[in-house]
Amino acid sequence: MSLVVVGTVAFDAIETPFGKTDKIIGGAATYISLAASYFTSDIDLVSVVGSDFPEESLEHLRSRGVKMGGLQIKEGEKSFFWSGRYHNDMNTRDTLVTELNVLEHFDPVLPDSCKDADFVMLGNLTPAVQMRVIEQLTAQPKLIVLDTMNFWMDIALDDLIKVIAKIDLLTINDEEARQLSGEYSLVKAAKKIMKMGPKYLVIKKGEHGALLFYGDKLFYCPALPLEEVFDPTGAGDTFAGGFIGFLASSGDISFENMKRAVIYGSAMASFCVEKFGTEAIIGRDREEINARVHAFADLVQFTPDS
């Protein structure tokens, strides 16, 4: 089924305790599209770049089945650039540089062909921009997923609450769930957040896994303990891409299939952190992905009674 991915396509420069990069390809929509492309080839990208963005990176996305009708290329302008340094714990980071560039006046335009998309993935962006996408839809999608972060809770909470009311599934991390709800217990936080609109909530806990909430139902997906954790950049977006790509491939949004999608998303994220940037999610195949999904199943397998 058709999938529209909205978000940044950008340059990143990353420093971790294990090394640093020059400007590399990043952006939420890049990670989301690449991860989703392992499951479905009916993907439309809606984003904006400057004329400094390398054609071969766009060509790579096209070769993975990602359509570019919704990508604006701003002649003579520069692409969004973010630079950050991770602390030794790899969970916290300092932003060193944020150059909005083309993102400052980004007004997303959905091609007519994807205004009735079955699945819509709104990557982390200004809530008002995410809302502009929803306003252009001409039919109710099967599922609208929205990712956001504490930054928007701090400076654009009203807009964020308005857009959250329009979506089906929200993905945020545990601290953001606590901030948004004012509740310490994630169970209570989830109940409050689901009352704001979304029927589903995914709470991402980084190296501790993820929780999927739906009504009174709850699913805990662990993170695969890894020998090498090199760069967490894009792990949340890669998770979201694997998640929605897997759902879009069958169109089945039953809770059982959503649990499976959380595992596929986590499997994709587990590749992502093993190298810098998008490097480790490029060139995978379904066999490797399935092997990792089975590793998740083994990791938590036990029988209550002997």
Next chain:
Amino acid sequence: MSLVVVGTVAFDAIETPFGKTDKIIGGAATYISLAASYFTSDIDLVSVVGSDFPEESLEHLRSRGVKMGGLQIKEGEKSFFWSGRYHNDMNTRDTLVTELNVLEHFDPVLPDSCKDADFVMLGNLTPAVQMRVIEQLTAQPKLIVLDTMNFWMDIALDDLIKVIAKIDLLTINDEEARQLSGEYSLVKAAKKIMKMGPKYLVIKKGEHGALLFYGDKLFYCPALPLEEVFDPTGAGDTFAGGFIGFLASSGDISFENMKRAVIYGSAMASFCVEKFGTEAIIGRDREEINARVHAFADLVQFTPDS
């Protein structure tokens, strides 16, 4: 099979964001024995208290099958007292008062009847005191479990390394595993720590669950997301008590049964945090415990393929 539990029996005064207590009954060995008593009734307690310790609390332990031959009662002296205040995140805390009292010169004496115990659980104590217990054993137990903390890594690392070399299973939290090994990746940390002696390692991650390592094998036990998290004091000890009590009840230390024991320990810990001190682990029954174990199984259940 027989189980010896060594550790503190003490008074605590606890402050959390949700309330505070006067002096209540605490201590690692108290939590461990109470949790273990749901699975086995062949438990020997080795500890020390002052004459200020209430007889009815000892009587309660006795009524649960805990033998007191190894409990020293120091006439005219005061029991160990700890007081602490948890921060809003419930994961970090400040120690307000530590009065060692009888603990300052604690020299554990194992009754002859338990020098050939099958299972030995060494709760958090000075590493040299833990070693004194091991030295008194006349036969190799099936399993020696040791719990410790960062405090001993800071001030008694040499002694700690010596005692770790003598045990079968170590329980520490994730930050302590990183400190002890100098490795960020928990997979690498576990490999290094298992080279120090223990064949098994349990890394406790609080509200994020626990990891069991054994050679190349790995098991991830989630924590049950709870509506009410009231007081984390004793959760790690309650986990250890449920874990070793469950193992001692059958004597089966296969990896499959250890995974089960981790779940039973986590189930006991999930009760513990719902009220202050030992309150929520008193008066449980096997039916409630089994129901919670099945809740763990449901929480992570998924089928990789539709």
